[in-house]
Amino acid sequence: MPYRRRARRSDGIVGSAFDRRLIPPMVIGAILNPVNSSIIAVSLVPIGAAFGVPPSQTAWLVSALYLATAVGQPVVGRLVDLFGPRRLYLIGAVLTLAAGVVGTAAPAFGWLIAARVLLGLGTCAGYPSAMTLIRREADRTGHESPAGVLTVLAISTQTISVVGPTIGGLLIGLAGWRATLAVNVPLAIASLALALARLPRDPRPRGLRREVLPVLDLPGMALFAGALTALLVFLMELQSPPWAALAGAVILFAGFAVRERRAAVPFIDLRVLGGNVPLVLTYLRVVLAQTVSYAFLYGFTQWLEDGRGLTATQAGLLLLPVFLVGIVVSTTTGPRPQIRGKLVVGALTQVAGSALLLLLTGTSAIWTIVAVTVVLGIPQGLNNLANQNAVYLQADPERLGGSAGLMRTFMYLGAIIASAANAALFGDRVTTTGLHDLAAFAVAVSLALVVVTVADRSLASTLSRRQPRPQETHA
Structure with missing residues (x-):
């Protein structure tokens, strides 16, 4: 989308349009995380069968990616x-x-967990790199908000989330579950080739010892990573809880909070939450909504294969309505500025969709499964965009970047909780009883989301603060 206005860069070079050569590497870099988030949903059952591990252990493949990403995203953004x-x-x-x-x-299951950790760290770079390049091009062209480019980036990430499970199912049908990991090889090679050919060279970095290491807040990163890991260990072993891990998580989180409030340049600026109750409530809604969303994505998919007896390819196809409805809903409601109404409807339909899971059995007709996925697609399209709008409107403008990054951390926390719930409720085997237990858990979390949303009176006045800029949708 060419821009006719001409602007002079700080180096004196005149530019008139966003450099379209940057779009392919930005898009492929940004989709690496969502494709690996969604494609694993149909791989868990065949991986468990291949290595002889139960669902309570395959859940680590989900948690490992999100744990690495939750810690790595703020680090890489700063780098x-x-x-x-x-x-x-x-x-x-x-x-x-x-x-x-x-x-x-991978010769053993542990190698797969290591691969997912590497994926979590490696895929952290694409999105912040893309956003930085967009900002630089905006400065060069004189256009503050290249909405067309942001839209391309948003659609690409949401689209890959839509087709991820379906692609995974097709790959498994053609070449087995290892193909869902192997797909990263051509994607990474394409990323390297495009980056080397099209991305502009960076200026020489500043002094490492004097300027970079103090800004990185290594103690804060270590405390945060240790606290999340300890919490994850506790959540993944709820059948016989390791209380020492929970105690360690509490101590490390407390130490992290003390460290971050004293750090000159904190790893995660907890001051963005100071006195901002509406923003805290929005983060709570993000955790609750994403917990249900990811519990459904991973738990329901495993049940389709083990409980309903479908193939990975068939399960992937049955997930399409969830994401397709989500795209339609977000596209049609996105231009409307209302936030509270979207969140209320999103929370209520999440309750309804979760409750419908209680009606499914191992002999349920395919059309009833499709009906459930259609209902669950509605909150998929409403909650994400509305919460992103809320963060933009409620955050301190001077700390918007930190607030947006913190929102993504809470999204990953919801994914980790969902993974732990799947491990605890399914145990050694995925059954319809386990699905119903997961559905009851999802109903309870969704009801909590309704209460938090309805009780948050600040949402009624949120729109009066300032109008949101073009939205980006994260997977």
Whole structure:
């Protein structure tokens, strides 16, 4: 989409349009995380069968990616600012390539977990690199908000989330579950080739010892990673809870909070929450909504294969209505500025969809399964965009970047909780009883989402603060 207005860059070079050569590497870098988030949904059952591990263990493949991403995303975002998008993009592509090779050749289940951790770290670079490149091009062209480019980025990430399980099912049908890891090899090679050919070179980095290490807040990162890991260990073993891990998580989180409030440049700026109750409530809604969304994505998919007896390909196809309805809903309601109404409807339909899971059995007709996925597609399209709008409107404008990053951390926390719930409720085997237990859990979490949304009176006045800019949808 060419821009006719001409603007002079700070280096004196005149630019008139966004450099379209940047779009392919930005898009392929940004989709690496969502494709690996969604494609694994149909791989869990065949992986468990291949290595003889129960669902309570295969859930680690989900949690490992999100744990690495929750810690890595803020780190990589800061490194992009310090070293430039091209360098971090290339490093991320190399890590993704290594993860694809390790996962494809994994001789044991532990190697798969290591591959997912590498994927979580490697795919952290694509999105912040893309956003930095967009900002630089906006400065060069004189256009503050290149909405067309942002839209391309948003649609690409949401689309890959739509087709991820379906692609995974087709790959498994053609070449087995290892193909869902091997797909990262050509994607990473394409990323490397496009980045080397099209991304502009970064300026020389500043001094590592004097300027970079203090900004990285290594103690804060270590405390945060340790606390999340300890919490995850506790959540994944709820059948016989390791209370020492929970105690360790509490201590480490407390130490993290003390450290971040005292740090000159904190890893996660907890001050963005200070006195901002509406923003805290929005983060709580994000956790609740994403917990249900990911519990359905991973738990329901496993049940379709083990409980309903479908193939991975068939399960992937049956998930399409969820994401297709989500895209339609977000596209049609996105231009409307109302936030509270979207969140209320999204929460209520999440309750309804979760309750409908209680009606499914191992002999349920396909059309009833499709009906459930259609209902669950509505909150998929409403909650994500509405919560993103709320963060933009409620956050301190001077700390908007930190607030948006923190929102993604809460999204990943919801995914981790969902993975732990799947592990606890399914145990050693995926059954219809386990699905109903998961549905009851989802109903309870969804009801909590309704209460938090309805009780949040600040949402009624949120729109009066300022109008949101073009939205980006994250998978």
